Amino acid sequence: MTDNPAVYVVDDDGDLGASVARLLTRHGYAAEPFSDPAPLLAIYAQSPAHCIVTDIMMGDIDGFGFADQLRRIDPAVAIVFMTAWPTTANAVDSVRRYGGLDYLEKPLDEDRLLAAVGEGVAWSRGRRAALARTAHLTPRERQVFELLVQGHPNKVVADRLGLSPKTVEDHRAAVLAKTGTNGLAQLIALAS
Amino acid sequence: MASFTPALPREGERARPVLAWVPMRGDWILLALYAVGFWLAHGVAAPWGGTGYYSLWFPAAGVRLALLWRGGARLTIAAALVELLVDTIDGAVDPFGADRVLAIIGVVRPVVAYGLTVAAIRWLASGARAELLTAPMPFGLAAVLAPNMAALAALPQALLRPELTGVAGAHDVLLSLSDFAVGDLLGTLIVAPPLLWIADRLASREIPNFALRKAALAEAVGVLLASLLIAGTFTAAGLGLQPMPVLLATVWIGLRFGRAPAWMALVLVVALVLPQTAGATAAAARLQIHLALATVVVAGYLAGSFADAQAHARADLSRRDRLLFQAERLKTLRAMSVAVIHEVSQPLSTLAIEARHLHELSVGADPEIAAGAALIDRKAHALSDLVRRLRRFGGSAADQPSALPVSALLDTVSGLAQAEAKAARVRLEIDPGDPDLLVFAQEVELAQAAVNLVRNAVHACDDGVVRVDALKREEQVVISVHNRCAVRPRGAAGMGVGLLVARAIVEAHGGRIERQDADGLITHSILLPLAGEP
Structure with missing residues (x-):
């Protein structure tokens, strides 16, 4: 596996999927085409990607349903939608409800596609790094972390969790150490 | 009317x-x-x-x-x-x-x-x-x-x-x-x-139509002569001047054949009566005769007008029916076009991507291959643009009105109307004017209004040139479509719906459409309020 960012292209038109994948490969991505979302979902947990470019109107699962399932497996993957039936309602939904990064109209505007994928990969990398840094927190530390990033002072956190302020202070130190941050501001940045 | x-x-x-x-x-x-x-x-x-x-x-x-x-x-x-x-x-x-x-x-x-x-x-x-x-x-x-x-x-x-x-x-x-x-x-x-x-x-x-068919003419003349004969018989029998037979005859003619034949019958009747009442007839007797005459004339002419109005209304109704059919057909056509656009856009996406790649690869290759690849790339992109534009135009979702540069609007109009103009062997000259000219408009609708005017001009055009320009007049933007035009539009004339639709759209945008004729040059102008400074 190379260090190139991984991108999956899903389109029930196999030719188009392959074409887009080749285009992305030429621009330095490890892109792979799929003409059906189901097989991709089956292998996704083993080989996650930074960005998914998916059609909306597809056979069994449509692009939105696919996006929902994907998010459940991997909250840190960027999704770019493309469609040959653009509507305003779908465009809004794709961004607001399904966390899409962009909504591309076919025939595709190449530059916009590349920009969207580039942005998606960058976002996904940042998100993954943040998740990785909070991955080793104990359950108790995660609870403390989540209350802290909501802006609660130590005393309130202690009250809520039924701990002494001194214990919360210790947990806080542990969270800062494990996530490699030095202060509340950086913690909040990590959580957002 | x-x-x-x-x-x-x-x-x-x-x-x-x-x-x-x-x-x-x-x-x-x-x-x-x-x-x-x-x-x-x-x-x-x-x-x-x-x-x-x-x-x-x-x-x-x-x-x-x-x-x-x-x-x-x-x-x-x-x-x-x-x-x-x-x-x-x-x-x-x-x-x-x-x-x-x-x-x-x-x-x-x-x-x-x-x-x-x-x-x-x-x-x-x-x-x-x-x-x-x-x-x-x-x-x-x-x-x-x-x-x-x-x-x-x-x-x-x-x-x-x-x-x-x-x-x-x-x-x-x-x-x-x-x-x-x-x-x-x-x-x-x-x-x-x-x-x-x-x-x-x-x-x-x-x-109105004066020319009656032979049978109709015979009927009208027969009815009128018979009525005059009956009226004359009444008078000869000492029953005085009775207008009823002639009145019935002219009403008959009016209702059957319209106001022009009714008017001709009335002229005949008046011409028969007036010489008899001129000059020294007693005032009371003359009034009697003229009152009767007026009764006949009013009834006959109104009957003719009514028949013509009926005919007008019927013609309008059948025209509306045809419009309805046409609208229904257009609706189907629109659904079909959207489907076609979808089917085309899919392979076109692939084509455009591959064409661009081929173009990039062929740089430095055999010049002929490079030129061919460049051409394919350019055409694939032009086609993609066209498909996107067509879809925007055919889309049913109405976008929110926005500040729209008139030059961009005219660009769209040019793209949509150019092909038809070319087919009609008409040159479309579009002068987009000041690029800072803005109107507040729903782009697709306004483009349709302008395209309708351009299409009308193309079909009514005599000298093979339709000119479109935009300028600022006081606080208004004036988009004008000029063509030289014969009285009779050439080719298959439309049903006049284009102008109707254009006017409805423009008025919904707070503007109006004006027509100006000068020395055979016909100008249809869309006047819209100027949008705020960019």
């Missing part, structure tokens, strides 16, 4: 109030003709004159109604001045005599009554109220009502100062006003229609 082709305001008309009493440039010829016509008609009426009224046969009333109907009620004052002038020259009125004020009022009063009647009928027949009055009923009503209004308007003076017209007592007043109304009625119904038809003919407007 009931036509589907919208009458667009011409340049300059908007700037004037609805009732601009001062005649415009073109009105002077009309008024000069009126002076001559009024003078001649006045002379013709003299043999049927009597006490307390001018004549029992007053063709000048018809000339007056024709002028006011064609020129509009705004010419009332001018017409009254013309009549005053003619009457003064004629000696009928002495503007310096003792009773000059009343004499002048006597001349002006009927003109004003006519003007008000015309204005009222025009108002009733306009806008949403037009449903009640299908052409040519409004004119028929005006021709019947105006003389009666004029007679009623004379009532106060006849009661207050009867000595002025030389009548005394209620009986005489009634008699004199009836005479007055009858004379005017015959004048308006017999003289005004042909004058208006001549004017319509000169202006290349639609005129």
